[in-house]
Amino acid sequence: MSTQILERPETKDADTGPEMFHYVRKEKIAESAVMGTFVIALCGETFPVTKSPKPGSPVCPQCKEIYESMKS
Numbered sequence: 001m002s003t004q005i006l007e008r009p010e011t012k013d014a015d016t017g018p019e020m021f022h023y024v025r026k027e028k029i030a031e032s033a034v035m036g037t038f039v040i041a042l043c044g045e046t047f048p049v050t051k052s053p054k055p056g057s058p059v060c061p062q063c064k065e066i067y068e069s070m071k072s
Contacts (some may be wrong), residue, residue, distance in 0.1 A: 021053040023063040042066040 022041030024032075032039045032049035042044050043062035053059075 020060045
């Protein structure tokens with residue numbers, strides 16, 4: 001009798017979405033949502049857009065800081 005170990009990769013439910021929302025270029029959001037292309041957030045994180053934030057959703061502190069400095 002032999003024993004095999006199967007490694008299970010860590011997965012996240014697609015329904016839960018990101019823990020935080022990021023600032024990305026507005027013109028890239030629709031393209032990413034439709035085509036599944038990746039966007040680059042102000043903080044440098046890359047991901048496909050799968051959900052839109054609801055009011056009060058947590059925002060990436062790094063993105064927020066960069067965005068605020070751009071407005072000044």
